[in-house]
Amino acid sequence: MNRYRAIFCCLFLAGQLHSQPPSFTVIPLGVKGGLDESNLSSYLVARTGTTHYIALDAGTLYSGIRKAIERGALPGPGSMVLRQYITAYFISHPHLDHVAGLILNSPDDSTKDIYGLPFCLDVLQDKYFSWKSWANFGDEGEKPQLKKYHYVPMVPGNEMAIEKTPLSVTAYPLSHGAPYQSTAFLVKSGEACLLYLGDTGADSLEHSDKLHLLWQAAAPLVRAGKLKAIFIEVSFPSEQSDKSLFGHLTPHWLMEEMKDLERLAGPGSLKGLPVVITHMKPGSDHGDQEATIRQELTANNPLQLQLVFPEQGRRLEF
Amino acid sequence: MNRYRAIFCCLFLAGQLHSQPPSFTVIPLGVKGGLDESNLSSYLVARTGTTHYIALDAGTLYSGIRKAIERGALPGPGSMVLRQYITAYFISHPHLDHVAGLILNSPDDSTKDIYGLPFCLDVLQDKYFSWKSWANFGDEGEKPQLKKYHYVPMVPGNEMAIEKTPLSVTAYPLSHGAPYQSTAFLVKSGEACLLYLGDTGADSLEHSDKLHLLWQAAAPLVRAGKLKAIFIEVSFPSEQSDKSLFGHLTPHWLMEEMKDLERLAGPGSLKGLPVVITHMKPGSDHGDQEATIRQELTANNPLQLQLVFPEQGRRLEF
Numbered sequence: 001m002n003r004y005r006a007i008f009c010c011l012f013l014a015g016q017l018h019s020q021p022p023s024f025t026v027i028p029l030g031v032k033g034g035l036d037e038s039n040l041s042s043y044l045v046a047r048t049g050t051t052h053y054i055a056l057d058a059g060t061l062y063s064g065i066r067k068a069i070e071r072g073a074l075p076g077p078g079s080m081v082l083r084q085y086i087t088a089y090f091i092s093h094p095h096l097d098h099v100a101g102l103i104l105n106s107p108d109d110s111t112k113d114i115y116g117l118p119f120c121l122d123v124l125q126d127k128y129f130s131w132k133s134w135a136n137f138g139d140e141g142e143k144p145q146l147k148k149y150h151y152v153p154m155v156p157g158n159e160m161a162i163e164k165t166p167l168s169v170t171a172y173p174l175s176h177g178a179p180y181q182s183t184a185f186l187v188k189s190g191e192a193c194l195l196y197l198g199d200t201g202a203d204s205l206e207h208s209d210k211l212h213l214l215w216q217a218a219a220p221l222v223r224a225g226k227l228k229a230i231f232i233e234v235s236f237p238s239e240q241s242d243k244s245l246f247g248h249l250t251p252h253w254l255m256e257e258m259k260d261l262e263r264l265a266g267p268g269s270l271k272g273l274p275v276v277i278t279h280m281k282p283g284s285d286h287g288d289q290e291a292t293i294r295q296e297l298t299a300n301n302p303l304q305l306q307l308v309f310p311e312q313g314r315r316l317e318f
Numbered sequence: 319m320n321r322y323r324a325i326f327c328c329l330f331l332a333g334q335l336h337s338q339p340p341s342f343t344v345i346p347l348g349v350k351g352g353l354d355e356s357n358l359s360s361y362l363v364a365r366t367g368t369t370h371y372i373a374l375d376a377g378t379l380y381s382g383i384r385k386a387i388e389r390g391a392l393p394g395p396g397s398m399v400l401r402q403y404i405t406a407y408f409i410s411h412p413h414l415d416h417v418a419g420l421i422l423n424s425p426d427d428s429t430k431d432i433y434g435l436p437f438c439l440d441v442l443q444d445k446y447f448s449w450k451s452w453a454n455f456g457d458e459g460e461k462p463q464l465k466k467y468h469y470v471p472m473v474p475g476n477e478m479a480i481e482k483t484p485l486s487v488t489a490y491p492l493s494h495g496a497p498y499q500s501t502a503f504l505v506k507s508g509e510a511c512l513l514y515l516g517d518t519g520a521d522s523l524e525h526s527d528k529l530h531l532l533w534q535a536a537a538p539l540v541r542a543g544k545l546k547a548i549f550i551e552v553s554f555p556s557e558q559s560d561k562s563l564f565g566h567l568t569p570h571w572l573m574e575e576m577k578d579l580e581r582l583a584g585p586g587s588l589k590g591l592p593v594v595i596t597h598m599k600p601g602s603d604h605g606d607q608e609a610t611i612r613q614e615l616t617a618n619n620p621l622q623l624q625l626v627f628p629e630q631g632r633r634l635e636f
Contacts, residue, residue, distance in 0.1 A: 034422065037380055104353060104358070
């Protein structure tokens, strides 16, 4: 009987482990770090079981929604997803590959909020929703203001409850090719957290402590098992020289940063943590750069991170 | 023998008609007027038989090149097409759906020229290649200037020979939701001409004479049989109210403008002229808006234009 009980216990625990309900549903609308206009950084995030998504960056919307519908990850029609499923936008930084989908789809969008650090919202108002490059769909900047979008400036480290969703979000500044900035968003759903980083360089190359400060905020969540996933960029293979990184990470520099997080969270604490690799830049004359990045990451993963390579329109759960 | 000679002559003439070599090869890299980030206005144009293309607008490049390679209209790899086949860009106006592909692909592009009227080049420098929204790959504007692109301001009505190609181009100003401007480009290859219009409203709604002036310039070319095709936008179905056109055309307003051109060029002069319909906006909640536009145009074509509905990546010859 003891033997059967032991087997039963093992099966039960394994079942628990596998059946632990996910906290977050993520639909990647775009996963690449450049060039391909149909597949640029944007991730829809909702509490699992709800359809009140927030969009973390908005490089591609329309093409990503279409792909997600094809893959059964979202219902159609696309205009309904755009208008009703996306509750708010969180923009990490205003480079075009993170905002093009938002600008291009604004004529068909519904009224909603755009969250970001002030440096980012300023550029949206000044460079994109400016009447010279596009109509001003915002409620700030050049007049007339069409007021479809309400800008919500965030304060670093201040948690904000997001209206119409069960989520709250905290922004942390990042360095992206100093003096240029970017943002990490910590999304909370109850006790569970998901950390999304916009483009960022490694602290030591950026002469910055922004990632270290972020890891200090994240470490207690890792220790408590509350951090369900980290979305972080790896733009180039490790062969890319440090002076040609333009504020981005390589597999080498990602692992260095993950080691810093582990030092703060405790030995072995990152084992099995889902780390979603975003923003890989398609190569041009250098063969399949994305395959190289993937191979380098899996070949050198001393912390035993659970590496996740997202695909456009394919649902993820954490 | 006379009968045989007559038959021979007929066959010979028919052969001549059909075998008349085309003057222009056009590869549409993007054909839609909004929303779909993977398929926005851009047309590669070359003298048939050469690979020295110019890009008329650059809303989508990467996705369009990929599609053209799939369809056999261009050889691979895509980076070679981007760098070597595209000789120069001609931007009609700086709305994001006409320039996103150029900005997003700039890191992988080769050194080349960007042509446009000064109002347009000013916005490219101020809003896009500005270091806030993107790196400054231009040779004007915010420093440092990476100088990959050289801006070439055009003077309305002045024909410019385009280096490294057998083409010359003349710019004509258009009104696109006054006071906003746009541009038409008349491309010449020897005696043959192709006319491409960026976004434009009808003269009577824009309180403008810009299209009338353009038709005055085009009419002699039509009469002489030198104008091989007109690329012109039809963004909305005719049911769209005049006050909601935002500087665009409908099937109704396109036909009104074509009648003005015919008045200048002579009765019946447009019969059989290829008119390529660009920039149809995909509908959202209004069913298939593109199908409606197509149906309205074909159902009401009193001038017997040869209506052409371009597809992304499918080669056209004129």
